[in-house]
Amino acid sequence: MIKKVLTIVFLFALFNSSFAQTKREWLDYGDVAFKNGDYKTAINFYLKVLDKETNNDLVRPYATAPYTPTKKAKADTTKKTVNTDPREVYVTHQVAESYRLNRDYVNAEVWYKKSKDNNSEEYPYEGLWYGEALMKNQKYPAANLQFDEVMTISEGKDSVVFNQAKLKIAGCYLAIDTANIKKEIFVKELDSLFNAGTASFAVNYYGDPNTIQFTSARESSTVTDPKKQNAKFICDIYTLKKTNDGWTNLKKVEGPVDTDVHEGAGFLTLDRSSFYFTRWSTTNKNECSIYLSKQMNDKWLAAEKLNDNVNLAGYKTMHPTLSPDGSVLYFSSNRPGGYGKMDLWSVDIDEEGRPVGAPKNMGKTFNTSEDEVTPFFHYYTSTLYFSSDGHPGYGGLDVFKSSYNSDSLWSKPKNLGSPVNSSKDDAYFVLERSQRQGFVTSDRKECVDCSGGACYRIYAIDKEPNVYDLRGTVYNAETNEVIPNALLTFKDIRGDKEPFYLISDAEGKYFTMLEEGWELYIKAQKNKFFGDAGNISTFGLTESQHFEKDFFLSPIPTGDIVIPGIEYDYDKATLRPASKKILDDLVEFLNLNNNLSVEISSHTDNRGSDAYNLRLSQDRAKSVVDYLIEKGINKERLVAQGYGETKLLVPNAATEEEHQKNRRTAFRPIKEGVIQDKWK
Secondary structure (H helix, E strand, O other), rough: OOOOOOOOOHHHOOOHHHHHHHHHHHHHHHHHOOOOOOOOHHHHHHHHHHOOOOOOEEEEOOHHOOEEEEEEEOOOOOOOOOOOOOOHHHHHHHHHHHHHHHHOOHHHHHHHHHHHHHHOOOOHHHHHHHHHHHHHHHHHHHHHHHHHHHHHOOOOOOOHHHHHHHHHHHHHHHHHHHHHHHOOOOEEOOOOOOOOOEEEEEEEEEEEEEEEEEEEEEEOOOOOOOOOHHHHHOOOEEEEEEEEOOEEEEEEOOOOOOOOOOOEEEOOOOOOOOOEEEOOOOOOOEEEEEEEEEEOOOOOOEEEEOOOOOOOOOOOOEEEEEEOOOOOOEEOOOOOOOOOEEEEEEEOOOOOOOEEEEEEEOOOOOOOOOOEEEEEEHHHHHHEEEEEEEOOOOOOOOOEEEOOOOOOOOOOEOOOOOOOOOOEEEEEEOOOOOOOOEEEOOOOOHHHHOOOOOOEEEEEEOOOOOOOEEEEEEEEEHHHHHHOOOEEEEEOOOOOOOOOOEEOOOOOEEHHHHHHOOOEEEEEEEEOOOOOOEEEEEEOOOOOOEEEOEEEEEEEEOOOOOOOOOOOOOOOOOOOOEEEEEHHHHHHHHHHHHOOOEEEEEEEEOOOHHHHHHHHHHHHHHHHHHHHHHOOOOOOEEEEEEEEOOOOOOOOOOOHHHHHHHHHEEEEEEEEEOOOOOOO
């Protein structure tokens, strides 16, 4: 996130005695700085090597310097190398690499173009990085041409490069498509209260929407020895409170969380008892771990490093966030067993907030061969937000979302589009409960403190309310003709809202606006028709949506409707368990068609006396009615009628199958009241 400024001890007099140096020495110095991650210094040295007016190797002729760049995979080419000096070809490439790694994509574009024009067999896929620089600078059509060319020359030779170019092309088309511009979202860079110093990032909510934490490297950062450490390059965690006058009361997280090493990306549990955060290693700049601080008597205790179920020596483990019930910790790590670089992982958490059991990689739904980082679980929509440069995006890290559904499955990650995402890195996305406000971190804009490159800054997100509506048509299920003047009843399943009603128009259509967080049961009714029903939910949705729901009403038939599968014990009226399950469907039907009164009829075969069969069938019909009343159907709507053997379907039944057709239970509508809502 923040560039580490490294001091190279042998630089103390180099710039004051530049004419005493050889190009060979400038090259060595540049390579050392590059290896140490000091790309700005490396650029200065490399440019001296390429400067035609700089000392021309009077001590050791540059042309005979015994240096051979590391060779990379070669691709077929018919062009001649423009620059035949292998060292100048190498240095041009290194300058381009240094600008890219220093996040100075304007200059990276210039130098990758030069390096690509050299057409060196040492760097056959330079067009991939040139295209990426163009992409970072929002030159998507030009970038697409580079990626197309890379795909052509890498096909069948280098699958990794081929797939990277293919991914970048998908990202370019995503960025060019104006449908991905979210006009309801506004992103604004925050002021110096947030964005002071060399970097500010990783906003998260600190117990409530009006208190936030974030990480920043600024002059007030914690250092124990100013002679050895520069405070403006040390990351600490700060908090801010929101008042009627705006954000105020900037201070570091209380307790022993902030030290003289880098801390970042924190997460406070809902009960405010546990604080998880990232801390960098003091001995290995490529290692960081997740720590936990517990609160006791309103004070934070000394932070403890989580066990190796989460942290693994020598690897990066960072960006903690919890599931809604606090039982699962999500984090990002480059530990072994992943799909690529940084991956998303999860691990179970015990009641004390400590990890138990082996961590689980979140799989290829989320993770790619590139980086997946900064997870954030939005409690109220069961949605996991994260950043990735391995899914199609605008350039660099983009923010994606995936929702967790009732079947315990994650949806395919979806790019949030612009303006949340830009052509640069966008990460640490968070959103408060109502989804109206949030924050994102981005290096989309150059800053003074990063001279020549860009550094992380915090941006506020304002989002218009999600809009939901529902429309549809009521049809005759048999003829597909529209049904006007049908009654549609909308009931809030959770009982928080009063039912409301609509009438279909002359074309059978209806329309209504919906509110966020609704779970509705909807039924459509019309006299002389059986009703139809369905469900609509806006609960947990993260963006506006237009719903469509049609209803199909079946004309009420004349005569009996057989209820298949109703069985009794021999010579008894007792319902078997399997019969009760079938009758539960009839209960649902009668609740839907609450304007109908029905006759429940029972019939026997023609074996046995007439009087016996009549009595047995009446008892059986009554047992069905009793069960329906027990399940809440109003007894005034039910009539039990036994017909014995008086209504045989097969008058001269000779086989058991024919007798079974005569032994049946049925219902038929006998009265149709005015359609109205009768919710219990």
